[in-house]
Amino acid sequence: MTEIFRRHWPGDTDRPALALHCMMASAGYWGPIAERLEGKVDLHGFDMPGHGRSGPWQPEANGPDYHTATTRIAASFINHPLDLIGHSMGATVALRIALAAPEAIRSLTLIEPVLFAAAPDEMVAVQPDGDLERLISEGRDEEATRQFLAAWGTQSYDVLPDDMKDRMRACVRLVAACTPDLMRDRANLLREGGLEAITAPVLLISGEQSPPSIHAIAETLASRLPDVGRAVVPDAGHMAPITHPDQVAGLIDVNLDRA
Template sequence: MSGVHRRHWPGDADRPALALHCMLASGSYWGPVSERLAGRVDLQGFDMPGHGRSASWNPKPDDPDYHTAVTRIAASFISRPLDLIGHSMGATVALRIAVAAPEAVRSLTLIEPVLFAAAPESAQAQPEMQIDRLLAEGRAEDATRGFLSVWGTQSYDELSERMQVQMRERIGLVAECAPTLAGDRPRILREGGLESITAPVLLISGGDSPRVIHDIADALAARLPDVGRATVPDAGHMLPITHPDEVSGLIGVNLDRA
């Protein structure tokens, strides 16, 4: 896809890595994490369509769904086995790639993957399960407010007017990903899929994150052959931003395992 803003934090050229950000943010927040990794990896990233400095998401009738489009962009960065890092929706893209091409992944760090299909009962209590309905009723502000109350670093009312407008404009992308995240449209959880990942996997959660995050991690960990678990105390969903020291330290642990 054209109009994708690429990001690069140079490091060890023999240790390529790719980091994938969450919804309603941009790849810029990997900068502090990369700084703390001190060049151990040559880290690349990008702003997903409709985010950061990338072009808006205006799909044509024959274009893939949003999650598939982001997955294809991410896959275009991979030319040899690399360390793959993902947060939230970005972690579901990373997991999708690892299931499809396990030989392409050297290590896999999943920070709060929001693959709700892995824990459907817990997922039903989450705000994004209501976003479709709110948007259909023309209540974009309410949808955005509810989403940020659980998954943001600030409440909707704490944001500047410019940021509120940006968030409202992007909230539809969250709804567009619901069939993938809640229904597992790409079959990430298919039989034998997670079990095929031979790279070391680390699942990182925030201690104060919603229960569904921990239930998802439980479900994934039960099927992954080589998996570690870590919980960052007093952290919520946006821990790569709020707790970069802890997150980068844990990423480093998984790099050592590979």
């Protein structure tokens, strides 16, 4: 099993919470969010396999795919109801956990969930990183990384230091490994009656400047969730937790109060 680096921002021990980060990053960016929540929750996180300070992803023969393995790691943090927060791919993992065990979720905050299977095909077809799978299949990992960061990151690949470029190139194949889950809903997150069974308060947060597909995903999910709110962070894009921590933390706080 890949060694997983755990993170903890202490707070109210009667209010456990788990935050799940996006691809090509690490759980460290939840630190400023935790600081702004001022101990309201006892926040835990972890670096996904192949990210941050965790070990590299080591798939096993007949073992789980990357999305499933990450979901199982996240679920291992849960021993009683908690507040669950996820961003991007991490938001799809959070949603998968809430679907599997709705009774374990006190509140659910989904920031830019990239469940592209929930968006219209014509929007997905014009995704800014639409060539990612092809580039990787051709062994053009550097170009794929550059394209991914241009679409979803906060910095251009070309301005990054060499060691960070190396880490990003190593991660980009993990992005492609999740394509069946995000584009084709391999985990069946959109199954009939699933979303409707999540009774915890849900908040969907989007960046104002994010691609149309992101807003379409939020609209689809919101139309089926029983107790849901939506929020748009002005002037923000996909990486709102990093670029706009004040606004994102404030919105998370609102959803915590709803629970």
